[in-house]
Amino acid sequence: MDIRPLFPQLIFSATIPVPNGLVEYCDELKKGKTENRTSGGGWETPNNLQENKKFVDKYLKVHFLVPLQRELSTVKFPSWNLDALWISGLNRGGYHVDHIHPCADFAFTWYINAYENAEGGCISFRNPMEYESSKMLHYLDPEIKNALGLCHNFQIKPKSGLFLMFPASLYHMVLPSGSDNRLAMSGNITIG
Numbered sequence: 528m529d530i531r532p533l534f535p536q537l538i539f540s541a542t543i544p545v546p547n548g549l550v551e552y553c554d555e556l557k558k559g560k561t562e563n564r565t566s567g568g569g570w571e572t573p574n575n576l577q578e579n580k581k582f583v584d585k586y587l588k589v590h591f592l593v594p595l596q597r598e599l600s601t602v603k604f605p606s607w608n609l610d611a612l613w614i615s616g617l618n619r620g621g622y623h624v625d626h627i628h629p630c631a632d633f634a635f636t637w638y639i640n641a642y643e644n645a646e647g648g649c650i651s652f653r654n655p656m657e658y659e660s661s662k663m664l665h666y667l668d669p670e671i672k673n674a675l676g677l678c679h680n681f682q683i684k685p686k687s688g689l690f691l692m693f694p695a696s697l698y699h700m701v702l703p704s705g706s707d708n709r710l711a712m713s714g715n716i717t718i719g
């Protein structure tokens with residue numbers, strides 16, 4: 528029997544190389560004002576990093592916004608705006624609780640420092656149709672579920688330079704990090 532998935536969740540991904548010096552600059556940010564909005568065992572800058580002129584001029588414009596604009600042009604969004612931006616660091620065992628990014632179209636995360644060989648620290652997306660599709664999730668042939676991406680949650684391992692953009696309404700969390708100094712820049716994007 529043929530099966531066609533309808534209305535998938537779209538996870539955009541790209542590689543945006545991390546510029547020299549950014550990991551060290553995060554040490555400076557860590558010494559400034561930090562918060563814990565969704566994290567435990569780590570730190571987050573306030574979510575208006577896009578207003579930090581030094582950061583914008585030295586790192587954001589050339590090393591992130593230009594390559595991101597290039598990537599987004601391939602999916603033909605007419606225009607987009609960066610509404611919120613922050614960097615978070617996790618120590619070993621640090622995590623982010625399940626959350627969404629209200630008032631935005633897309634949320635994104637860009638891994639600045641991730642140790643590929645370390646266990647843990649994956650971002651985990653939760654199936655928004657988990658309740659409605661609970662019987663399919665239970666009974667459907669595992670190979671079919673795998674091919675269609677039908678699961679309770681889907682995890683992606685962080686890698687330095689990996690950029691992920693996903694619907695801001697999609698619940699996600701970060702599993703306990705297996706390494707110290709896991710660094711990611713995250714934010715909100717509105718389209719149009």
Ligand SMILES: [Fe+2]
Binds near residue numbers: 626627634713
């Ligand atoms: Fe998030």
